[in-house]
Amino acid sequence: MIRLSHVTHLFGDDIRQGLAAARQQAGRDRIRQTLDMTLALDDVSLDIPTGELFVVMGLSGSGKSTLIRLINGLIRPQIGRVDVDGTDVSGLSPRDLVRFRRNRIAMVFQSFGLFPHKTVGENAGFGLAIEGLGRAERDERARHWLTRVGLEAYVDAYPAELSGGMRQRVGLARALAVDAPILLMDEPFSALDPVTRNDLQGLVLELEAELQRTIVFVTHDFSEAERLAGRMAVLHEGRIAQTGTPAEIRTAPADAHVAAFVASAVA
Numbered sequence: 001m002i003r004l005s006h007v008t009h010l011f012g013d014d015i016r017q018g019l020a021a022a023r024q025q026a027g028r029d030r031i032r033q034t035l036d037m038t039l040a041l042d043d044v045s046l047d048i049p050t051g052e053l054f055v056v057m058g059l060s061g062s063g064k065s066t067l068i069r070l071i072n073g074l075i076r077p078q079i080g081r082v083d084v085d086g087t088d089v090s091g092l093s094p095r096d097l098v099r100f101r102r103n104r105i106a107m108v109f110q111s112f113g114l115f116p117h118k119t120v121g122e123n124a125g126f127g128l129a130i131e132g133l134g135r136a137e138r139d140e141r142a143r144h145w146l147t148r149v150g151l152e153a154y155v156d157a158y159p160a161e162l163s164g165g166m167r168q169r170v171g172l173a174r175a176l177a178v179d180a181p182i183l184l185m186d187e188p189f190s191a192l193d194p195v196t197r198n199d200l201q202g203l204v205l206e207l208e209a210e211l212q213r214t215i216v217f218v219t220h221d222f223s224e225a226e227r228l229a230g231r232m233a234v235l236h237e238g239r240i241a242q243t244g245t246p247a248e249i250r251t252a253p254a255d256a257h258v259a260a261f262v263a264s265a266v267a
């Protein structure tokens with residue numbers, strides 16, 4: 001279970017003053033106007049059960065990346081706490097945090113994050129190299145996952161030889177190869193064409209059914225959320241506007257902002 005409890009996080013110069021304003025529920029606009037600071041997340045509480053494919057949806061600037069970075073411990077919440085499978089992430093020592101990020105969490109990025117001078121196989125095995133696994137085991141596991149994502153013929157190719165969709169399949173194989181129980185996917189398909197995106201969404205659904213890992217999938221696209229999510233949360237200007245199944249959100253959007261998202265997607 002991933003649990004965010006009353007998490008507030010600001011960016012700017014005078015965090016103390018900003019937090020005092022946030023505690024008094026000044027809101028994002030007033031904090032920007034009066035203090036020139038950004039209230040990235042404002043009193044966010046969220047439970048993501050183990051094994052669920054949970055979608056976080058929101059517009060650019062709504063706080064999605066900040067939320068992901070709080071879950072993987074890249075930033076610590078200024079108010080509130082983040083627990084992952086019973087561990088208070090913000091309470092971890094730097095050494096334990098490195099271990100936590102290596103063993104518990106794998107990431108898939110919008111920009112793929114592949115090394116251009118490494119082969120597809122080396123890229124897929126990269127997380128395993130960091131873990132200190134030997135060459136033979138690394139190659140075997142990388143090959144296994146590359147086969148699973150349909151790229152067995154490309155193990156020795158370089159990323160430049162692949163299409164965007166194939167590159168993201170490598171990103172997926174690399175994330176799966178480390179065998180972490182939690183997969184954080186930050187707008188992984190936003191740079192891809194609709195047909196490729198559709199294929200990769202299908203692959204994620206297959207993998208989720210097969211592996212039952214906890215997947216936190218960030219998107220700004222309600223159609224994508226609707227196809228993938230067991231449950232989802234809509235973030236709006238740093239606050240959670242609504243959580244529920246896609247069907248619940250489609251049927252009864254909590255406010256005009258959520259309704260606009262629903263209307264943007266063809267039923």
Ligand SMILES: Nc1ncnc2c1ncn2[C@@H]1O[C@H](COP(=O)(O)OP(=O)(O)OP(=O)(O)O)[C@@H](O)[C@H]1O
Nearest residue numbers: 011012038040058059060061062063064065066067
């Ligand atoms: N390091 C930072 N310094 C200052 N402001 C930041 C920083 N990181 C994020 N912000 C601000 O916090 C708010 C939330 O940003 P965040 O990146 O979490 O949103 P997002 O929903 O992921 O948007 P996007 O889809 O554009 O990445 C935005 O207004 C952003 O400008």
